[in-house]
Amino acid sequence: MFDFVMTEEQIDIRQEARELVKWVPRQMILDMDADNIKFPKEFLREAGRRNLFGCRYPRQWGGRDMDWVTTCMVMEEIGTLGYIFSCTFGVGAELVCDAVILHGTDEQKEKYVKPLLRGDTFAAECLTEPRGGSDFFGTTTTAEDKGDHFLINGQKRFIVGAEGADYFLVYARTDPNGEPHKSLTAFIVDRAEGVETKYLYGLLGCRGGGAGRVVFRDVKVPKQNVVGEINGAYPVFNTMMIPERLGTSAMTIGAARPALEIATRYTTRRKAFGKTINEFQGVSFQVAEAAMLLDASRAMVYATARAVDSGAEPHVIRRMVSETKKFVTESCQKVVHNAMQAMGGIGYTNVYPIERIFRDLRLATIWTGSNEIMSAVIAAEWYREFARVTEPRLARDFEADSAEAFAEDEKIYE
Numbered sequence: 001m002f003d004f005v006m007t008e009e010q011i012d013i014r015q016e017a018r019e020l021v022k023w024v025p026r027q028m029i030l031d032m033d034a035d036n037i038k039f040p041k042e043f044l045r046e047a048g049r050r051n052l053f054g055c056r057y058p059r060q061w062g063g064r065d066m067d068w069v070t071t072c073m074v075m076e077e078i079g080t081l082g083y084i085f086s087c088t089f090g091v092g093a094e095l096v097c098d099a100v101i102l103h104g105t106d107e108q109k110e111k112y113v114k115p116l117l118r119g120d121t122f123a124a125e126c127l128t129e130p131r132g133g134s135d136f137f138g139t140t141t142t143a144e145d146k147g148d149h150f151l152i153n154g155q156k157r158f159i160v161g162a163e164g165a166d167y168f169l170v171y172a173r174t175d176p177n178g179e180p181h182k183s184l185t186a187f188i189v190d191r192a193e194g195v196e197t198k199y200l201y202g203l204l205g206c207r208g209g210g211a212g213r214v215v216f217r218d219v220k221v222p223k224q225n226v227v228g229e230i231n232g233a234y235p236v237f238n239t240m241m242i243p244e245r246l247g248t249s250a251m252t253i254g255a256a257r258p259a260l261e262i263a264t265r266y267t268t269r270r271k272a273f274g275k276t277i278n279e280f281q282g283v284s285f286q287v288a289e290a291a292m293l294l295d296a297s298r299a300m301v302y303a304t305a306r307a308v309d310s311g312a313e314p315h316v317i318r319r320m321v322s323e324t325k326k327f328v329t330e331s332c333q334k335v336v337h338n339a340m341q342a343m344g345g346i347g348y349t350n351v352y353p354i355e356r357i358f359r360d361l362r363l364a365t366i367w368t369g370s371n372e373i374m375s376a377v378i379a380a381e382w383y384r385e386f387a388r389v390t391e392p393r394l395a396r397d398f399e400a401d402s403a404e405a406f407a408e409d410e411k412i413y414e
């Protein structure tokens, strides 16, 4: 991170996150990757005990009254342990609790946020369905109004914490005939009768997060568990996409960092043709590119975090967050690719953890909204912004600064 722009308080909390990173036993990392640990409760309890969750939330609910920049720093550090550590760290505390903090009632914060931030309970986020994740507003899980409660039926898949979570933030259709953006509601659903974890997926990487399918069959959910308004999931979803995508970006940087460190050290020790391989530009330029991409990613994450902290307009935040998620995840995949390439064959083996990082980070461009969806959001927001701003956008009309600028009969548009 760029320490010169950080406050002392931020540096202190980063140090606390690093202490947690040191605390994690090596065996826990190996056991998660081997699927011997299904969900890392021990790790999450420890994170809660150290008060590292949700540092941007008010103290009243268990946070530290800090900001998004600090949250990203913590997520980045936790990410160095492995992508799934930061994912399970973030899903409950930074995503589900974010929705409840911003849209929920005080009773919900007392009952669901406080224990989670202490590390006593765990939560999962249920958006994606077997029928698709990208077309989120096409959700088919239903919640039928039964007076004092709703009856939820449907299925969600790829849910981190399907195994392990005590409660779920579930989006379900409450108006079968309404417009897509006005017919979903967000609910807190306790793991209770009718909630079943169907099976856990065999994953390429990111193992140990309890990713599975969750089935809801006639699940009774009290009205007090509606988060936000009935048929009002849209604003909940919109704010939740900030932690979802900005948090993912920060933790992706963390997850890629060890790969660069390991490759840098290796290339200064390993010899070929009588020289250490970092003396070959073919190798050192791979490392240099990785270092550059990590710094650029960091610059983007923390600029976007600042934008969110400063209360920039929602559509600007939406574009910046999506740009950040796309740029950082693609850059960090390249970082790990370069690290492996620079190490040759040994980088492909489990003698070094680069192969695990490589497997883990493959997911980065797919989840939390695929990068194709990020491009769609960026394009939509960019053109909308362009159309909205009617006053001159630049200091002068640069289109006129060419020799034949006034050849109007050449400026044909249709």
Ligand SMILES: Cc1cc2nc3c(=O)[nH]c(=O)nc-3n(C[C@H](O)[C@H](O)[C@H](O)COP(=O)(O)OP(=O)(O)OC[C@H]3O[C@@H](n4cnc5c(N)ncnc54)[C@H](O)[C@@H]3O)c2cc1C
Pocket (backbone or CB within 6 Å): 091, 124, 125, 126, 127, 128, 129, 131, 132, 133, 134, 135, 157, 158, 159, 160, 161, 203, 206, 211, 363, 366, 367, 368, 369, 370, 371, 372, 373, 376
């Ligand atoms: C290990 C893992 C953990 C996950 N954890 C969670 C979780 O905890 N909670 C949760 O809710 N979800 C979770 N997800 C789901 C993840 O967010 C989705 O997989 C992702 O959003 C894509 O949805 P999909 O898999 O249904 O693909 P689809 O929506 O079927 O998309 C398939 C392909 O089509 C492309 N595509 C679709 N629509 C468009 C379009 N309009 N323009 C261009 N391209 C398009 C997509 O980019 C993708 O390449 C997880 C996924 C995995 C694999």
